[in-house]
Amino acid sequence: MFAYIVRRLALMLVTLFGISVIIFVLLRVVPGNIVDILFDAAGFVDPADKANLEKELGLSQPIVVQYFNWIGGLFRGDFGYSYVSEKPALQEILPRIPITAKLAGLALLFSASIGIPLGVISAVHQGTKLDYTLRVISLSGLSLPSFWLGLLILMASVSLVGAMPIFNPNPKTWTEAFAIYAVPAMAVGFRSAALTMRITRSSMLEILRQDYIRTARAKGASEASVNYHHALKNAVLPVITVIGIEAAFLIGGLIVTETVFNIPGIARFLVEALRWRDYPIVQNLVMFIAVVVVFTNFVVDLLYAAIDPRIRFGD
């Protein structure tokens, strides 16, 4: 077990290192940086001023040096300064994290609590109209762009309540908190719920075909016992993996949903920083997202190994 953990940790570090290199190189592959944008906006380009600014921002050094400056800074806790606002990057990023975290948590909760039961029902009643309907619904859930769902929700709230939910970091009433957090979370979680439902269904179907289920039925166990006690416990394993993978997909959904609902979280911040070519923010944000995704997968791997002894001792 220990060897397994160590190996996974080493893999994690290699992956993170690779991601940092890729991001760093990608952002600098195209000629033109923040200095060009700033000077374009000013309208007047004096090469000496430009060179000075570049030197000040550290952009005139060779790429490898810039890369190690960044990585060294990360380990020291120095995340650089935003080119746009000139404040420390950490100061820009940190307050936005809890907002996105709340949304993501709610969305995952929504997706698991809707997706898993519906998947089980769909699998247990395979072939019936109920199964068919649920499958079509889940497929349409996967086909809807989440930003369009968000826009439709805005339209609905305008026609129902007469106003759009405006973000307020300290909601005073429960209804306000619901409108601000739960509604966008549902918009994001709808897609995840559909995915979870599909995976749970196919996983349950695989398990229900197994011989030991037939044995349990032959021994006289009730349908409920067969479905939940025997089948679901085993079917839940791939679902856990998928929920871990979905943590990654969630970011994509959050990016667009935060833009639609105008929520100041890190996902929307990433898009803004990209538009401005604000490298320090983009680099650190992407690394942060990568760390979260990789770490989530790591935890899921560990969970998987903890639940299924075959993974621990086999490999």
Add this chain to the structure above:
Amino acid sequence: MAVINYDSELRRAGAHATQGWRRLAFLAQRYVLGTFGLVIMVLFVWTALSADLISRYDPLTVDSANRLAPPSAAHWLGTDSFGRDVWARIIHGARISLAVGIGSTALGASIGVIVGLISGYLSGWVDLVFQRITDILQSLPLLVLALVMTAALGPSLHNVIIAIAIPLIPTVSRVIRANTLALREQPFVEAAKSIGMSETRIAIRHVLPNTLAPLIVLATAQLGSTILTEASLSFLGLGIPEPYPSWGRMLSESAAEYVRTAPWLVIFPGVAISLAVFGTNLFGDALRDILDPRQRG
């Protein structure tokens, strides 16, 4: 299609004829949803190809007198904030979405197949390096990677295609690699080697055709995903640039401002995207059930 034996399955299911049109008709009747999906896809392609014929207006012509007109006999789906006909823009947007969807799926799939084949066939350190790179690329969410790429490469049609194709490569190469590893152990590969066939020839003539079934299934599934990603990129303003009409960008231009005053701007592009992706998903699901049930879920 040489791997799956249809005839016995069809006979078992009670089909009376197992050749040609009868077989297709039987499949269509058995997989109703999939046929429906195929019909939607064909409609989509036909719309994209005959865009100039069925749209009455030019999608780019600005007509300030008619801004924000609701749907009417003159403009079937209304006009947008520049007075451009929405129906024309949606029809021409189908062309763009199709181009980007098929282009990026084809690009990503072909590179993925090559990488997966090489990785699975050669093993050793080549495999290790490729696997680590695919791990790294897969650790970033699709949209984030595509976003950074379009921001890095600049907004243009071919950059968007490249940016969406690259995150596809790890997924495709994973599946192809798994298949290659399994197929490599088969007796027919050993037989081919024993008569002196070169490794490359074996890979291309024997292993590759047998990985086609899961590849087709995967490609169809990814097509829906690429269309959605392109829509998301354009919605965020970092996708298809100005002159080309894009469904995603139509939604961003009409975002929260027009929700109250011009709901037709919000509804129709979204319906177009959802329908297109729905069709590909339905068809992809049915295709997977037919060709490669192992990939379920």
